[in-house]
Amino acid sequence: MIETARGRAVGPAPPLRRRGPDLIRYIRTHQTRLTPVLLLAPAILTMLFVVAMPLAFSLWTSLTPYRLTRPETIETFIGLRNYIRLFQDEDFWAAFGRTILFLAIALNVEFLLGLCIALLINKITWGQRMLRTIMMFPMMFSPILVGFQFKFIFNDNIGILNNALQSLGITDQAIAWLVDGRLAMFSIIFAEVWMSTSVFAILLLAGLFAMPRDPIEAARVDGCNPWQVFRHITLPFLMPFAFIAMTIRSLDVARAYDIVAVMTDGGPAGRTELLWTMIARTGYENARMGQANAMAYISTILSIAFTYYFFTKLVAARRYMGGAE
Amino acid sequence: MSLNAFKTMAASAALIPALLAGTAFAAGDYGSFEDYTLRVKLIGGAQYEPLYAEISKWEEATGATVEILSRKNHFELDREIKQDIAAGTLDWCVGSNHTSFAPQYGNIYVDLRDHVSGDVLAGFVPLVLEHSTVNDRLVQLPRHSDVSNLFYIKSLYQDADNQSQFAAEYGYDLAPPETWQQVSDQAKFFANPPDFFGTQFVGKDEAITGRFYEMLVAEGGQLFNDGWEPTFNSEAGVRALTWFVDLYQAGAVPAGVPNYLWDDTGLGFASGTVAMNLDWGGWSAFFNDPENSKVAGDVGLTRAPKGSAGIRTGWSGSHTFSVTETCDNKEAAASFVSFLTDYDRQMVEARKGLLPTRTQVWDDAKAEFRADGNDFLVTVFETYQASMAEDAFTPPLIPEWIEVSNVLWPQLQAAMIGDKSAKEALDEAAADARIVMEDAGYL
Numbered sequence: 012m013i014e015t016a017r018g019r020a021v022g023p024a025p026p027l028r029r030r031g032p033d034l035i036r037y038i039r040t041h042q043t044r045l046t047p048v049l050l051l052a053p054a055i056l057t058m059l060f061v062v063a064m065p066l067a068f069s070l071w072t073s074l075t076p077y078r079l080t081r082p083e084t085i086e087t088f089i090g091l092r093n094y095i096r097l098f099q100d101e102d103f104w105a106a107f108g109r110t111i112l113f114l115a116i117a118l119n120v121e122f123l124l125g126l127c128i129a130l131l132i133n134k135i136t137w138g139q140r141m142l143r144t145i146m147m148f149p150m151m152f153s154p155i156l157v158g159f160q161f162k163f164i165f166n167d168n169i170g171i172l173n174n175a176l177q178s179l180g181i182t183d184q185a186i187a188w189l190v191d192g193r194l195a196m197f198s199i200i201f202a203e204v205w206m207s208t209s210v211f212a213i214l215l216l217a218g219l220f221a222m223p224r225d226p227i228e229a230a231r232v233d234g235c236n237p238w239q240v241f242r243h244i245t246l247p248f249l250m251p252f253a254f255i256a257m258t259i260r261s262l263d264v265a266r267a268y269d270i271v272a273v274m275t276d277g278g279p280a281g282r283t284e285l286l287w288t289m290i291a292r293t294g295y296e297n298a299r300m301g302q303a304n305a306m307a308y309i310s311t312i313l314s315i316a317f318t319y320y321f322f323t324k325l326v327a328a329r330r331y332m333g334g335a336e
Numbered sequence: 337m338s339l340n341a342f343k344t345m346a347a348s349a350a351l352i353p354a355l356l357a358g359t360a361f362a363a364g365d366y367g368s369f370e371d372y373t374l375r376v377k378l379i380g381g382a383q384y385e386p387l388y389a390e391i392s393k394w395e396e397a398t399g400a401t402v403e404i405l406s407r408k409n410h411f412e413l414d415r416e417i418k419q420d421i422a423a424g425t426l427d428w429c430v431g432s433n434h435t436s437f438a439p440q441y442g443n444i445y446v447d448l449r450d451h452v453s454g455d456v457l458a459g460f461v462p463l464v465l466e467h468s469t470v471n472d473r474l475v476q477l478p479r480h481s482d483v484s485n486l487f488y489i490k491s492l493y494q495d496a497d498n499q500s501q502f503a504a505e506y507g508y509d510l511a512p513p514e515t516w517q518q519v520s521d522q523a524k525f526f527a528n529p530p531d532f533f534g535t536q537f538v539g540k541d542e543a544i545t546g547r548f549y550e551m552l553v554a555e556g557g558q559l560f561n562d563g564w565e566p567t568f569n570s571e572a573g574v575r576a577l578t579w580f581v582d583l584y585q586a587g588a589v590p591a592g593v594p595n596y597l598w599d600d601t602g603l604g605f606a607s608g609t610v611a612m613n614l615d616w617g618g619w620s621a622f623f624n625d626p627e628n629s630k631v632a633g634d635v636g637l638t639r640a641p642k643g644s645a646g647i648r649t650g651w652s653g654s655h656t657f658s659v660t661e662t663c664d665n666k667e668a669a670a671s672f673v674s675f676l677t678d679y680d681r682q683m684v685e686a687r688k689g690l691l692p693t694r695t696q697v698w699d700d701a702k703a704e705f706r707a708d709g710n711d712f713l714v715t716v717f718e719t720y721q722a723s724m725a726e727d728a729f730t731p732p733l734i735p736e737w738i739e740v741s742n743v744l745w746p747q748l749q750a751a752m753i754g755d756k757s758a759k760e761a762l763d764e765a766a767a768d769a770r771i772v773m774e775d776a777g778y779l
Contacts, residue, residue: 076775079418080440080735166600167592168533169607177530185530187591190753195595278540279594280750295415297739298440300422 069304077301079294084301093305103306106277106284110313113196113285114264117203118257124204125211125256126249132212133219147213149206158273161202165189165274189275192282199283202270207263211256218252219245247331254325261317265310286310366675369668370399376672377416379432379655380407383618386684387479387676394675400668410434417441429663430672433476435467435653436542440735445658447473451670459679464654464693467730476656477677478693480685483640483652483723486519487605487623488512488612490636492526501525512638516554516579516649519612519641520588526611527588535612536601537580539594544580544748545741547614549731550651551576554643559732559740564778566769568744569762575644577751577758584752594749606631614640614649620716621689635712637719640727650727654693689713691720736776743768 038045073093077085097103132142149157164172165188176182188198222245230240268287271277277284277292286306294303378388391402405428406416414437420426426444433445449457457465460478468476492498493510502510506521513519523534537547548568549559557572567573583589590596590604598615605613606623608630626632640649657673659666675681682692686701698721705713731737744765751761773779 079422080442082422082424162595168530168536168590168604168609169600173530183530185591187595189595190592275595276540278746278749279753280755281746292742295418296411297742298418299739 070308072301073304073308075301076299077304079298079300081298089301093302094309096302097305097309102281102284103289103309105281106286106289107310107313109196109284110265110267110286110310113200113203113267114261114313114317117200117207117264118260120200120204121208121211121260122253122257124208125215126253128208128212129215129219132216143213143216146209150209152206154206154269155273157202157206158270161198161205161270162189162274165198190279195275195279195283199271199274202274203264203267206270207260210260211253214252214256215249218249222248247328250328250331251325254321254328258318258321258325261321262314265314265317286313366394366397366671367667368399369665369671372400372665372668373403374400374430374665374668374672375403375405375428376430377406377413377428377432378404378430379410379413381409383688383690384655386688387681390676390681390684394672397675398668398671400672402672410437414440417444426660426662429660429665429669431658431660433656433658435476435478435656435730435733436737438468438475438656438658439470439733439737441475442735443473444660444662445473445475446661446663446666446670447475448477448659448670448673449474451659451666452477452674456674456678459694459696460677461693461695461698461724463725463728467652467654467728467733468656470733476654476658477673478654478656479677480682480690481652481654481693481724481728482616482618482691483650483720483728484614484616485640485719485723486513486612486614486638487619488636488638489608489631490634492611493636498525512636513612513641514638516551516641516643520579520583523583523588523612524586527586529587529591531609533590533604533610534588535583535614536589536593536596536604536610537614538598538601539596539749539752540745541597542738542741542745543597544594545745546651546731548576548580548744548748550640550649550729551579551643553729554645554647554649556643556645556647560773564773566740566766566773568769569759569766572645573762574758577748577762580748581751581758585754594752617691617716617720618689620713624712637715639719639723648723648727650723650729652724652728652730686717689716691717691724736772736778739772740769743772 072085074090075085075087076089076093128146132139132146135142152160164170167173167185167187167190170188172188173182173185176186186194188194226244227240230244235243266287267285268291271283271285271288272291275283277288287310290303290306290310293306294300378384388404388407395401406413408416410432413432417431418440420428421441421444431445433441438445457474461481464478464481465474468474468478493512499510502522502525505525508518510522510525513522519535525534526532527534538544552559552568552573555572555576557568557570557576559566559568561567584593590610592600596604601610601613601615602619602622604610605615605619606629620635620637623629623635624632629635642648657676659669659673663669677693679694679697682694682697683701683704686692686697687704692698692701698717702714702717702721705711705717747756747761747765747768750756751758755761756764770779
């Protein structure tokens, strides 16, 4: 007998073998509501396994003293100790600030250079395809190779840059490109910009190709000069493309590691230390993965902030293009 | 013969190979492992490859197959091994290792004295085997060793003007240096920046930690006291760091040294713009090769100089091979690492200028070079053999070595580029190192 919450018997429990047909009947009855859930289930499961579970796992490890070489330490819960240590760690916040500076400079320079390249290539009528392909060459190199390439270009003693400057009589000094605080940051930003400007150029060029000609011709007929056409028609049309590129690149640059690790490894004396060189050293070399994951969680705030900012700007730019403003 | 007697004989016959396989391997006997696939993770790179060309000979001799799962540089391999430990995926048998890295890995590797015969082990240089031992367990078989000696441009020392000017300025004759103070004097004397520099050193990562450490020992100091309290901020430590700072501030070394690693110093000396270069033996052939080096034919070599305590610098380590505890066929794995470090294989590497770990190979390689008229390589091997036998010492063989190094080297750089005094930098590093040692349970 089955009893209700009030204790009244309502009849015998259905035999177990009848539950199968009941389930099928239930699914048939609620088919319309279940169909989307069933169809989305593979995607939801994949997201759970690929994104949610690793995120939850790494969040847990950030609350432990987890060391890669001592797997049993993952079971020791230490609360927010890793986070408290980080909030008191000046070196971490200096790296955090340096990463924001690195991001801001690299993105703006890449945008400006990418815009110039896209505008120039858009003007070309012959050999455009070949130029587009050549423009993408830097993206085809592994970041590690780019790091080694620029490490030797900027070498103060045997590097090609100092040798060229000395041969041309521009300087008689061996400039320590990778040691001086400002020059070292400049050098790694230069390498980053060299490798990735073409991302902006390609996306902005796509924007230029998609741009309708009518508004430009109408503006010219109305007497606008080339600067006014660019400022008030071309640039606003390109901004959604620019913000998409900035969103993608901000995520890339915020986790810049390979080039910096090869060229300076955060040195000298931490002058070029970024978040991910610090996180990688803590997590892998020191094997303190719990602490490294706490750093990584704080660093995701940076990525979320930049992504939110650029999406807000993207929406605003699209609204502007739609004539809402 | 009764059926039971036949079964007993058959069982005994089947047991013999099993017993043989269970015993430690003797020299030249690599066993038989038909149809077995040995999974290995090896260090990759041009200088390591000639040895791997020999692997097919072991496969032919034993009937086994070697599957190379990884062939990466040591730092990437180190990460991969740590990930394997964390994920519990140590499903391979043989891994490249290094004396500096080995203590980090806990007990994942077997004690090879249980798997390799005493005869085989007796062929190795005793000090190198000692350095390969962690917590009284021989967790690695040394493949080749690494210690540094001082290369210099000979013609600079033979030049009569240099000799007279140096003697007038410093009050003693110009000769290849015997002490680090002499290296400092001579480096300042030869330096003419930005065209020419007296010497150079690696300036970041574990590389500068190791250089500082060996100078600290040469000055009579130690990284830790007996209770594992950091003591490198002692007077000896300040003297050791001041040696680097002084040369950097004097412009006797390239301005970029805080960012230099081994390839920068090696290529710098080969470019002919540096008078003296403390480096490992693997560069010898490169320095004396006219196609790669502007100083070829003009390279001298002297033992690493002494510090003020009368001790020679001798930071040393060895590239090695280890066998995992989780290996499903430890005998095959032990056979493989024995093969890779045997006499013939070490001769292959010695001919490329890599420093052997077997006593006999040192002597026979020298004899071969002498017969070929290659006096330079004879000198190289004589110098490095003496260093490995008498001067070599490892960093403390504790798992925290790399972590301590990571708190130390940024402070060494800070002193070098003038952000802090040597004492301030070492005091800060010692405080951070103390936290590392506390966290690890030493204090």
